Amino acid sequence: MGNHFRKPGDGEGASSVQTPDVVASHFTVVPDVAGQASAEPQAAPVATASEPDPFAYNPDLNQPMPVDVAAPTPDAAAPAAAVPTVPAPDAPKSDPDESRLFMSSVPEVTQAQPSIPSVPDPSLPPQVPDVRVVPEVTADQQAEVADLDAALQDPGFTSVFAPVGDSRRKMAREAGVDPVILMEHVTKVYPAQPNKPALDDVNLEVYPGEFVFLVGHSGSGKTTLLRSMTRDVKPTSGRILIAGQDLMRIKNRKVPFFRRQIGTVFQDYKLLPGKTAYENVAFALECIGKPRGVIRSQVPEVLRLVGLADQMDSMPDQLSGGEQQRVAVARAMVNRPPLLICDEPTGNLDPAISLGIMKLLERINRTGTTVIVATHDREMVDSMHRRVVALEAGHVVRDQERGGYGNYGA
Numbered sequence: 001m002g003n004h005f006r007k008p009g010d011g012e013g014a015s016s017v018q019t020p021d022v023v024a025s026h027f028t029v030v031p032d033v034a035g036q037a038s039a040e041p042q043a044a045p046v047a048t049a050s051e052p053d054p055f056a057y058n059p060d061l062n063q064p065m066p067v068d069v070a071a072p073t074p075d076a077a078a079p080a081a082a083v084p085t086v087p088a089p090d091a092p093k094s095d096p097d098e099s100r101l102f103m104s105s106v107p108e109v110t111q112a113q114p115s116i117p118s119v120p121d122p123s124l125p126p127q128v129p130d131v132r133v134v135p136e137v138t139a140d141q142q143a144e145v146a147d148l149d150a151a152l153q154d155p156g157f158t159s160v161f162a163p164v165g166d167s168r169r170k171m172a173r174e175a176g177v178d179p180v181i182l183m184e185h186v187t188k189v190y191p192a193q194p195n196k197p198a199l200d201d202v203n204l205e206v207y208p209g210e211f212v213f214l215v216g217h218s219g220s221g222k223t224t225l226l227r228s229m230t231r232d233v234k235p236t237s238g239r240i241l242i243a244g245q246d247l248m249r250i251k252n253r254k255v256p257f258f259r260r261q262i263g264t265v266f267q268d269y270k271l272l273p274g275k276t277a278y279e280n281v282a283f284a285l286e287c288i289g290k291p292r293g294v295i296r297s298q299v300p301e302v303l304r305l306v307g308l309a310d311q312m313d314s315m316p317d318q319l320s321g322g323e324q325q326r327v328a329v330a331r332a333m334v335n336r337p338p339l340l341i342c343d344e345p346t347g348n349l350d351p352a353i354s355l356g357i358m359k360l361l362e363r364i365n366r367t368g369t370t371v372i373v374a375t376h377d378r379e380m381v382d383s384m385h386r387r388v389v390a391l392e393a394g395h396v397v398r399d400q401e402r403g404g405y406g407n408y409g410a
């Protein structure tokens, strides 16, 4: 298991143009439960792959795409209806250097990505205009939205894989591709509520590249589900594999290394109040032993891509809620985790700002990162036409391709 997180000896096909630092930043290896890999975060072995994996996390556009899996054509990869301001990946670049962050050191695309016309891509949203009406947006909010929109034009966000749709998921299963999230019969009973499981026999599979909304009433178990994916909560029974790591068996001392591979974004940002935006993002890289030179180059780039180039030196309390959340997203993404877990990322934000954050997450998803988002934002879910998993009293009651929010209270 675990094709998504590469392990030593996996990536013979890695591009020769990548520097070791860059490769390490993309494919940091977590020591496995058996302790076969180095426990030192600095080690970050370079990933290699003897056989190309169609669904592996692979930001290098020059890597040959497997022929039996549909890579998005540039046009197909841009869900233009849901994200009208995001340019197609083949949009002209205003600054060639700008492509260095999320695609750090990824060379220019020199060849068209192959596609399989016979495989439909049901993940693409229908071509309907975005008719969201955002009431009473203040001048500050307008400026903030404009900033983020400008940042989202950055060609550094490059589409590698389209989100995985139903037929792709089926195809992935048939091809033996491992899900990045696998939950089997997961039940969580908190001691304080012994007769009311927070999760009750949950089964869930999420494949690399998917974007999934998690919805449900307050108290239905969304946070417990997400926290069990990061081993902040240990289920009472069942099985959880995250990128091949068996979270029911992983040793406690290995959990911090595992978590460094997962990006997390929460409603309350969780920024360090005494550090600037730059320092908050840099801290994430310092914790995993990244060299200073890598930090100095990657942190400004990721902050620029989330539209905060001019606010790197601001303290959290000098930033708006939306800007703080963008710092949190930048921090979660700077090490390029293949999985991004977001718990109510727009819960504290105004609608216009929320839309910007969601566009950002969608754009990150289009670089190949699997994204799961718990939300109460009905409009957002309805407008984005993504996979929707609904929980009710700890049960999965709906798992729908390109679904809507459904009949849930706020």
Ligand SMILES: Nc1ncnc2c1ncn2[C@@H]1O[C@H](COP(=O)(O)OP(=O)(O)OP(=O)(O)O)[C@@H](O)[C@H]1O
Residues within 6 Å of the ligand: 190, 191, 192, 193, 197, 198, 216, 217, 218, 219, 220, 221, 222, 223, 224, 225
């Ligand atoms: N630490 C805890 N101890 C005891 N019960 C808990 C704990 N955390 C959550 N619960 C209970 O588990 C159930 C699910 O809670 P959870 O926070 O996962 O729901 P949620 O869907 O995320 O809710 P919300 O949308 O309000 O955040 C609720 O009944 C809650 O009271």
